Amino acid sequence: MPVPKIPLARNLNIALIQLIAGADKAANLSKVTQFIDSAITKSKIGKIDVVMLPECFNSPYAVDKFREYAEEIPNGETSRLLSELASKHDVFIVGGSIPEHDTLNDKIFNTSLTFNPLGQIIAKHRKTHLFDIDIPNGITFKESETLSAGDKATVFKLGDFGNVGLGICYDIRFPELAMAASRAPNNSFAMFYPGAFNTTTGPLHWHLLAKARAVDNEIFTVLCSPGRDVGGSGYQAYGHSLVVDPYGKVIAEAGEGEEILYAQLDKEILPAARSGIPVHYQRRFDVYEDVTPTTKVSDL
Numbered sequence: 001m002p003v004p005k006i007p008l009a010r011n012l013n014i015a016l017i018q019l020i021a022g023a024d025k026a027a028n029l030s031k032v033t034q035f036i037d038s039a040i041t042k043s044k045i046g047k048i049d050v051v052m053l054p055e056c057f058n059s060p061y062a063v064d065k066f067r068e069y070a071e072e073i074p075n076g077e078t079s080r081l082l083s084e085l086a087s088k089h090d091v092f093i094v095g096g097s098i099p100e101h102d103t104l105n106d107k108i109f110n111t112s113l114t115f116n117p118l119g120q121i122i123a124k125h126r127k128t129h130l131f132d133i134d135i136p137n138g139i140t141f142k143e144s145e146t147l148s149a150g151d152k153a154t155v156f157k158l159g160d161f162g163n164v165g166l167g168i169c170y171d172i173r174f175p176e177l178a179m180a181a182s183r184a185p186n187n188s189f190a191m192f193y194p195g196a197f198n199t200t201t202g203p204l205h206w207h208l209l210a211k212a213r214a215v216d217n218e219i220f221t222v223l224c225s226p227g228r229d230v231g232g233s234g235y236q237a238y239g240h241s242l243v244v245d246p247y248g249k250v251i252a253e254a255g256e257g258e259e260i261l262y263a264q265l266d267k268e269i270l271p272a273a274r275s276g277i278p279v280h281y282q283r284r285f286d287v288y289e290d291v292t293p294t295t296k297v298s299d300l
């Protein structure tokens, strides 16, 4: 058996920004700036390597608003701001998700951008699985009315730490993205998911899905939610931003409101989990299919 590549080369310090986003984009962007500043300056776990933002941090979470709030990448104001903040603070920024206006074909995508400490975009994930439901006498939510779906899984190189896979919200329910990202050749040490579950699906599935993706693949899962705007008229996000280790154990969890959640991903845990319970090396692809070779992966 080939010597496995070390998926996480050194300990990684991460700050998850669980903020409440509303209708005023400029106010929201200035709040993002303040939160990132304080995440960096008030850290008690040492230098922060990665700052992560939640899904939909610059716009209301509402299908009919996506087009109005959408902007071009990389020249829109949100992209430019995150790029500046990444280089100012010398951190990677996993930019939650924003509505992207692709002017070439006039389509709107739900897109997550990741910046390196030089302020360059190193990954762009377009939400792959759009959330369409229509329950008779119940809720109807059709993202596909306004959004287009991305057509690739996303894996990127997080500097010298290793590789990370990224999905947005509903993508976490589809195990294939995490499987493909965590196996060779990509060998990701984590899946990052900006997400906005609600107060029904959150209690039911948020922890379960984070732990399931972690334990199946023996990787870290990192989920960043908006805070809950209790009493507000908008979308009631679950909150509870979460970091789960490769054993499936919760190592950090936020409450419901606005909060900065810190976690350190310990490089020793992933190899220990895989050698203790070697499912990672004992797959039987002669019995069932490996999805890895057929998954379309983009690294920008």
Ligand SMILES: *[C@@H]1O[C@H](CO)[C@@H](O)[C@H](O)[C@H]1NC(C)=O
Binding pocket: 019, 020, 021, 022, 023, 024, 025, 027, 028, 029, 031, 032, 057
């Ligand atoms: C966004 O703007 C709205 C309206 O001004 C405000 O209520 C909300 O708190 C802001 N959110 C952020 C994250 O700044």
Ligand SMILES: *[C@@H]1O[C@H](CO)[C@@H](O)[C@H](O)[C@H]1NC(C)=O
Binding pocket: 055, 056, 057, 059, 060, 061, 062, 063, 066, 097, 098, 099, 100, 109, 110, 111, 127, 131, 143, 169, 170, 196
């Ligand atoms: C992305 O999709 C989610 C639904 O899962 C939606 O609530 C959210 O507002 C969208 N975000 C953006 C920024 O388009």
Ligand SMILES: *[C@@H]1O[C@H](CO)[C@@H](O)[C@H](O)[C@H]1NC(C)=O
Binding pocket: 155, 156, 157, 163, 185, 186, 297, 299
């Ligand atoms: C992930 O794997 C694909 C092949 O499936 C490869 O093209 C891509 O460069 C890899 N990405 C990284 C960041 O290793």
Ligand SMILES: *[C@@H]1O[C@H](CO)[C@@H](O)[C@H](O)[C@H]1NC(C)=O
Binding pocket: 133, 138, 139, 198, 199, 200, 201
């Ligand atoms: C949350 O979303 C689910 C569908 O995903 C829906 O069935 C449920 O009614 C929603 N709950 C609230 C409180 O809006």
